[in-house]
Amino acid sequence: MLDLKLIRENPDTYKAKIESKLDDPKKIDQILELDVRRRTLIGEVETLKATRNTVTNDIAQKKKNKENADSLIAEMKTVSDRIKELDTELSEAENKINEILLYTPNIPHDSVPVGKSAADNVEVRRWETGTFTKEFKPLDHIELGKKCGILDFERGAKISGSGFPVYVGKGAALERALINFFLDTHTANHGYKEIFPPFVVNEESMKGTGQLPKFAEDMYTIQADGLYLIPTAEVPITNLHRNETFKAEELTVKYCGYSACFRREAGSYGKDTKGFLRVHQFNKVELVKFANPVGSYNELENMVNDVENILKALKVPYRILLLCTGDLSFNAAKCYDIEVWSPAENKYLEASSCSNFQDFQARRANIRFKPDANSKPEYVHTLNGSGLATSRLMVSLLENNQNADGSITIPEVLRHYTRFDVIEPA
């Protein structure tokens, strides 16, 4: 959520920034109009409340002296009625402002390139060691999965629906190995504290991180209990500190956590439907940071490096993109996508995005810190990144490590976890 005061002070900047994010700058005008109305109403109603408060004291005094206060009471009755009316109008105006703000995206950081679509994203760097150079035509991950008997999309569709893959045998073990490898690396080498969060959260949490109200149709819901299946561990982990205030010296707080992720992917039917490319349930280890605004952009760069270390260790070719304003997600002020190479698709697949949300989520979720003992609390900056999602990484991993006979070589760093070196065709 954006800061109403800052909007009031710099309306033109905000309009331009919103427009660069391909959203409607008229929202800013609407907010400002409602804000004027709101402040007028506040002036009126608070004046009335002030008189009521003094007269009410007079009434109390008269009653104490056994004097008659009937006329004052009658007078205050009409004042109170008017107050009630104005309060209603006021809360209507405030609700409207809030509603618009909840649907208004974060504004991009100045270092974000202006652009209209994914085509305008800027490639920052590339790491190609391990690119597929073998002498045969690579199979795609679906064919490999079938050949080796490690992935079962058909039975997944039978028991749950399409987009719910089943991992079998060494496939399941490999999935588990990846998750453990990510968590161990981030906790042991990168200084994150591990969290194993609930996979289901309440509405407040979904609002706090910005999934609600705008993206309600993307969530799986548990209607009877008013709960939501999480689309990412970002939601429970960021909300751990909802309505809390950090001490400055506690920052940066760094968490990593595994969760299954549930996404309805409403409206994206027919797009990337093959195998793992777009699924309703997948596994992810998420990185979350609560940072002092002063250093938050350094923390973003560090987070990208943390993810890169994993890919380098796995010897998966990848590239880093800096997203342009038009491709930036609703919550983000700046975002890097990390894409892994799929030799069978002959393209890069998004496997991670690392974002700085600045105070956008912190304002919604009321997460603050005290710069020093005597100062007023300020909002922290929240950051998060996938470190990593297993499904698209699995695509790259299987395809890049396949051999001519259809077997798949396990990257060395994972063998300690899998306790096998190779997956043979079934």
Added chain:
RNA sequence: GGAAAAGUGGCAGAGUGGUUGAUCGCGACGGUCUCGAAAACCGUUUUACCAGUAAUGGUAACGGGGGUUCGAAUCCCCCCUUUUCCGCCA
């Protein structure tokens, strides 16, 4: 699922319709004393919003939301959370 109790300022804990934003204590902060510290003593100590350059003034907030009343921390209704007991399940 059933029953009971509780939810007040950083913490602890008073307060059952009228100057109560809220006694007292602890903590924190500032000061006196001291070479320094402790102790003691004095003082300060919530947040949000509105108006104002500011000093300051005003409004609101006692788990959340409604209601009664001229007036609600205090009365009524609904919800949430916590604790305890019973049942059920692991």
